[in-house]
Amino acid sequence: MNPIKRRERLLIGILAVVAMVGVLAVIRSQPWGRVDLRLLKPNTLNWIVCVRLNEDGYGDLMMLLPDGKTLMLTEDPYDDRDPDWAPDGKKLVFSSNRRDNVYQLWTIDPDGKGLSQLTIGGGAKFAPCYDRDGTHILHVAQGLVTDIDVKGVHATQLIPLPAQMVQVREVYGQVAFRYAKRPIPTLIAAVQRTDEGEQAVLQDLSTAQQQFVLPVLLAGERVDLDWSPQGQSLVVAGTGLLIPTPQGERRTGGVIRFDLKEGTREVEPIPLWLSPDNTQGAVEVVWSPDGSRVAFVLVERRADGTLKRLALASVPEDGGEPTVIVRGEIYHPHWSPDGQYLVFAKGKPGNRQIYTVRYDGAELTQRTQAGDHITPRWSPAR
Numbered sequence: 001m002n003p004i005k006r007r008e009r010l011l012i013g014i015l016a017v018v019a020m021v022g023v024l025a026v027i028r029s030q031p032w033g034r035v036d037l038r039l040l041k042p043n044t045l046n047w048i049v050c051v052r053l054n055e056d057g058y059g060d061l062m063m064l065l066p067d068g069k070t071l072m073l074t075e076d077p078y079d080d081r082d083p084d085w086a087p088d089g090k091k092l093v094f095s096s097n098r099r100d101n102v103y104q105l106w107t108i109d110p111d112g113k114g115l116s117q118l119t120i121g122g123g124a125k126f127a128p129c130y131d132r133d134g135t136h137i138l139h140v141a142q143g144l145v146t147d148i149d150v151k152g153v154h155a156t157q158l159i160p161l162p163a164q165m166v167q168v169r170e171v172y173g174q175v176a177f178r179y180a181k182r183p184i185p186t187l188i189a190a191v192q193r194t195d196e197g198e199q200a201v202l203q204d205l206s207t208a209q210q211q212f213v214l215p216v217l218l219a220g221e222r223v224d225l226d227w228s229p230q231g232q233s234l235v236v237a238g239t240g241l242l243i244p245t246p247q248g249e250r251r252t253g254g255v256i257r258f259d260l261k262e263g264t265r266e267v268e269p270i271p272l273w274l275s276p277d278n279t280q281g282a283v284e285v286v287w288s289p290d291g292s293r294v295a296f297v298l299v300e301r302r303a304d305g306t307l308k309r310l311a312l313a314s315v316p317e318d319g320g321e322p323t324v325i326v327r328g329e330i331y332h333p334h335w336s337p338d339g340q341y342l343v344f345a346k347g348k349p350g351n352r353q354i355y356t357v358r359y360d361g362a363e364l365t366q367r368t369q370a371g372d373h374i375t376p377r378w379s380p381a382r
Contacts, residue, residue: 015129043336043381044089044110046336048343049073050354050376051081059374061094063110064367069304073112079103082127082375084152085132089381093118095126095139105139105148110379118152127179132231138188143176145190145203159190159203160214167213177201183231187264191223198223200236204373218242218269220251221305226287226294228317233270234258235294239281239301243274253301254280255294255315272319273295275301281309282322284332290339292317293359297330312344314359325361332375343367 001371019315034050050310051059059081061073074080078098085092092110103124117123121140130137136147138158142203145159160168162344168175172194180190186205191198191215199219221240228234239253254274258267272294275281282296298313311320312330331352340359345352354367354376 009139022087022118041090041109041113044085044379045381046183047089047110047379047381048354048356049083049085049092049379050111050368050373050377051083053372053374054217056378060372061092061108061113064376068367069118070368071112072117073108073110080106083377084128084137085377085380087132087380089379093130093137094130095128105137105152107150115144116159118150119148119155120152122155124201127183129179131185136185140177140179140182143174143302145177145180153380158188158202158205160287161203161208163209164214165306171213181225181227183227187216187231187260189217189225189227189234191225194219197221197240198238200225200234201227202234202258202264202267207264215264217267220253222281222283224283224285224296228287229289232259232261234260235285237282237285237294237296239283239299239307240278240305241281243271244269252276252278253299255282255285255296257317257319266273270319272317273315280310281307282313285362286333286335288335288359289337292339295325295333295335295342295359297333298322300326312357325359326355326357326364335382336378337380341378343378345374345376 002240007193029242048064050062052062060075061080063071064240071215075243080094081095083092083094093107095103096106103127104119105125107118110255125139128137128139136149138147144157146157150154152155176193178191180188182188188203190201192201200223201214201216202217216368218236220238223238225236235257237255240251243250252275253360255272257272281299281301283299287294295314297309298311300308300310309329311324312326313324315322333342333344341356343356347353350372350380353371354373357364
């Protein structure tokens with residue numbers, strides 16, 4: 001072969017390889033272009049992710065391993081928060097301001113590899129939560145409840161729907177949600193901030209196009225919610241809740257259950273526990289994976305409306321007096337996948353440590369020793 005033609009072909013081959021690498025780099029830089037090339041990922045059985053705050057209140061993701069060791073997933077000047085596990089325990093999603101100081105959703109592998117941006121543009125995004133089938137992530141984008149697929153390609157505004165925006169803004173002015181959860185694609189419960197406090201809102205997407213207002217389940221000063229494992233019941237907890245009674249509305253703290261087996265219309269509240277005199281309440285409620293009990297942070301409501309965290313407590317799924325599991329200033333409880341243990345943060349802000357405990361109060365174990373830690377989440381891997 002002619003040496004000149006050989007050199008030309010070699011040069012063309014090199015240019016083709018360079019062009020291909022460049023195209024792949026551009027694709028990989030986009031949220032929709034990520035390809036996970038690793039065949040094996042770590043087994044995350046009994047792994048716990050949490051956020052470690054620095055002195056400025058910025059968070060890094062930290063993993064607590066079963067052998068007692070810790071692994072920093074992120075450790076930088078940015079603010080990482082709100083981690084949530086994919087249902088298979090192979091991926092984490094979180095909110096971070098690590099690009100252009102705007103909070104977007106990012107994903108990372110549980111061993112700290114594979115950091116990748118999921119969302120772009122459209123303002124700040126917080127409180128990501130994987131759907132139970134792992135195909136979509138519910139989150140709050142610029143105050144609105146939004147859905148995005150796990151590739152970051154398609155985003156959809158769900159609460160309020162675009163057709164509901166005018167009416168909702170007329171009623172509430174600025175629309176602001178704190179977080180949302182859904183058990184099935186068509187049913188969403190969300191915590192909405194209002195001028196009077198907060199309220200639990202239920203959006204049934206199968207009928208929402210005909211509704212121009214948001215169905216409110218319960219309003220209060222502070223509201224939290226969680227779905228049952230089967231997704232047919234919703235528990236709402238809080239302080240200063242407006243509870244309907246035969247004598248009229250009564251304001252008190254407690255835990256309320258809503259059964260949705262017969263649909264979402266005219267759902268009646270079922271009290272699981274109510275504070276007799278509105279001096280106590282329940283926040284950060286979480287339903288156990290086996291459906292047998294509901295855990296929450298028991299709080300004292302002071303005269304000025306501020307809250308004092310008293311204990312980690314639980315009630316049976318059919319109601320009863322709270323059982324205290326651990327006393328102290330408790331934050332962000334979360335269940336182990338077998339429903340036998342809880343993980344939580346305990347202590348005053350600036351020195352909150354991560355603990356685990358059996359649901360009956362046995363085997364209390366401190367998992368971190370120094371620093372300030374929040375939002376522990378137990379891996380769903382079994």
